[in-house]
Amino acid sequence: MGLITLLRALSVVILHCYVQSSSAVTRNDRIWPIGGTTSVDLPQSSPFGPRLQISRGSKYDYHRGVDIPAILYSNVYAVADGIVRINGSHPAYSDGVVQLKHTDWDEGGVFYTNYIHVVMNKSGQNPITLAIGQSVSKGQHIAYSNGTSSLDHIHFEVRVGSVFSRDCCNPWKYMPNNDSDYSSIEAELSLTPNYDSIDCQAVVIVSVPPNLLTFNRVELHILDSSDTPQKVRFYDMCGTNVNRTQGQVDNSTYQDDPDDYSSSYLIRISPMFFNSKSYEKNESAGWGFEFVDLPSLSGGGRVMAIIFDVFGNSKSTEYLSYTCSNGTTTAPTTSSTTPTHSTTPTSSSPTLAVAATLGTICAFVAIYSI
Ligand SMILES: *[C@@H]1O[C@H](CO)[C@@H](O)[C@H](O)[C@H]1NC(C)=O
Numbered sequence: 001m002g003l004i005t006l007l008r009a010l011s012v013v014i015l016h017c018y019v020q021s022s023s024a025v026t027r028n029d030r031i032w033p034i035g036g037t038t039s040v041d042l043p044q045s046s047p048f049g050p051r052l053q054i055s056r057g058s059k060y061d062y063h064r065g066v067d068i069p070a071i072l073y074s075n076v077y078a079v080a081d082g083i084v085r086i087n088g089s090h091p092a093y094s095d096g097v098v099q100l101k102h103t104d105w106d107e108g109g110v111f112y113t114n115y116i117h118v119v120m121n122k123s124g125q126n127p128i129t130l131a132i133g134q135s136v137s138k139g140q141h142i143a144y145s146n147g148t149s150s151l152d153h154i155h156f157e158v159r160v161g162s163v164f165s166r167d168c169c170n171p172w173k174y175m176p177n178n179d180s181d182y183s184s185i186e187a188e189l190s191l192t193p194n195y196d197s198i199d200c201q202a203v204v205i206v207s208v209p210p211n212l213l214t215f216n217r218v219e220l221h222i223l224d225s226s227d228t229p230q231k232v233r234f235y236d237m238c239g240t241n242v243n244r245t246q247g248q249v250d251n252s253t254y255q256d257d258p259d260d261y262s263s264s265y266l267i268r269i270s271p272m273f274f275n276s277k278s279y280e281k282n283e284s285a286g287w288g289f290e291f292v293d294l295p296s297l298s299g300g301g302r303v304m305a306i307i308f309d310v311f312g313n314s315k316s317t318e319y320l321s322y323t324c325s326n327g328t329t330t331a332p333t334t335s336s337t338t339p340t341h342s343t344t345p346t347s348s349s350p351t352l353a354v355a356a357t358l359g360t361i362c363a364f365v366a367i368y369s370i
């Protein structure tokens with residue numbers, strides 16, 4: 001084949017790719033499943049991510065979608081064009097489910113949307129019929145909402161790249177919303193002794209407005225007294241190091257430090273109270289992240305936190321200095337760089353801080369339905 005022919009063939013390929021990508025469905029082309037418009041379905045009664053369920057004996061689990069309260073037998077709409085993969089029930093799901101497959105999304109790859117706690121009929125109406133493999137259009141009525149004994153609602157999920165529950169990610173990342181308001185997500189960093197009052201930990205409390213449930217990641221940056229970065233510890237709700245298949249366990253969760261699974265460095269996650277009433281009262285959703293066992297650094301260390309939403313928008317806290325090194329006062333190591341931090345343990349203020357902070361964390365009690 002001559003060069004010209006090859007170039008022609010390539011230009012056809014490039015043009016084809018261009019046409020394909022320009023027809024991709026962007027986030028703002030989609031709709032929310034209950035309202036059926038680009039306005040966010042609000043209130044939501046349980047955000048994506050780690051949570052506690054008082055209704056199940058304060059058990060912790062990983063909430064793999066968002067709960068959207070809806071009047072019993074509300075219409076449920078396809079959020080985008082797709083292909084039916086599950087049409088009302090499936091042995092892997094304990095309640096009614098419709099699942100659609102999407103391959104034309106702007107983000108690239110394959111996506112699945114799940115509409116759970118739904119039924120295909122309501123009395124006096126003809127049942128909705130969806131054949132497995134059939135195409136549905138954005139806005140098509142695909143089911144009726146049902147719920148659980150504690151709340152009439154649907155559970156809405158987006159699974160990224162596969163049908164497996166481990167691939168769930170925050171639906172807000174893929175649905176229309178005002179992400180430019182991300183600065184209303186707030187983080188507060190404090191330092192406290194650990195529960196054993198020996199080693200230090202940093203606590204980051206993240207507050208998320210009830211109408212912008214887009215928080216995704218927190219990073220704790222640890223620097224030594226000469227401001228040399230030592231370690232970044234993080235928790236990422238859509239990241240590979242979080243167990244999103246986590247079923248009901250204890251009333252709190254610990255995650256191994258993703259940098260060092262063999263270490264005793266842990267991140268303890270305490271979900272904050274949140275349900276649909278929180279929205280009515282304009283109360284924040286949120287989480288407490290306790291980064292347990294900060295490294296003992298001679299001359300002390302500094303920490304700061306950065307929070308990110310699902311779109312990568314970020315916000316940093318101020319730096320805090322710490323001097324805790326296993327509860328003992330260590331003499332500054334003499335080196336060519338003069339230590340700039342006091343080595344005297346600041347005993348009284350952290351104690352007050354821990355009381356206040358733990359008070360807040362212990363008040364993080366949630367009443368959720370699934
Ligand atoms: C509606 O669905 C339920 C459960 O899926 C079934 O028990 C009931 O017979 C159906 N009713 C009608 C009218 O199809």
Ligand SMILES: *[C@@H]1O[C@H](CO)[C@@H](O)[C@H](O)[C@H]1NC(C)=O
Nearest residue numbers: 087088120128129130131132
């Ligand atoms: C689901 O699909 C199967 C097979 O295509 C079909 O037999 C069944 O009637 C469908 N159910 C509904 C509710 O459309």
Ligand SMILES: *[C@@H]1O[C@H](CO)[C@@H](O)[C@H](O)[C@H]1NC(C)=O
Nearest residue numbers: 072119145146147148149152
């Ligand atoms: C739907 O919700 C109602 C009311 O909570 C409940 O009685 C019913 O069993 C649920 N399921 C169906 C298929 O209607």
Ligand SMILES: *[C@@H]1O[C@H](CO)[C@@H](O)[C@H](O)[C@H]1NC(C)=O
Nearest residue numbers: 038039040175176177178179
């Ligand atoms: C963004 O906010 C405006 C008002 O602040 C609202 O009218 C609009 O519906 C919102 N858009 C989305 C996608 O929620």
Ligand SMILES: *[C@@H]1O[C@H](CO)[C@@H](O)[C@H](O)[C@H]1NC(C)=O
Nearest residue numbers: 242243244245246247248249
């Ligand atoms: C994640 O949690 C599930 C359910 O509790 C458990 O079976 C699985 O082993 C966990 N996976 C990892 C990698 O810890």
Ligand SMILES: *[C@@H]1O[C@H](CO)[C@@H](O)[C@H](O)[C@H]1NC(C)=O
Nearest residue numbers: 057058250251252362364365
């Ligand atoms: C957490 O669970 C433990 C036992 O598993 C219990 O002793 C403790 O009171 C619970 N804490 C909260 C805040 O529910």
Ligand SMILES: *[C@@H]1O[C@H](CO)[C@@H](O)[C@H](O)[C@H]1NC(C)=O
Nearest residue numbers: 184208209210281282283284
């Ligand atoms: C809700 O709270 C946020 C701050 O958390 C505030 O900016 C906003 O004005 C409040 N809205 C209402 C309706 O009270």
Ligand SMILES: *[C@@H]1O[C@H](CO)[C@@H](O)[C@H](O)[C@H]1NC(C)=O
Nearest residue numbers: 198199293296325326327328
């Ligand atoms: C902290 O101090 C205790 C008591 O002196 C000691 O047993 C423990 O090994 C120390 N831990 C570290 C990490 O240095």
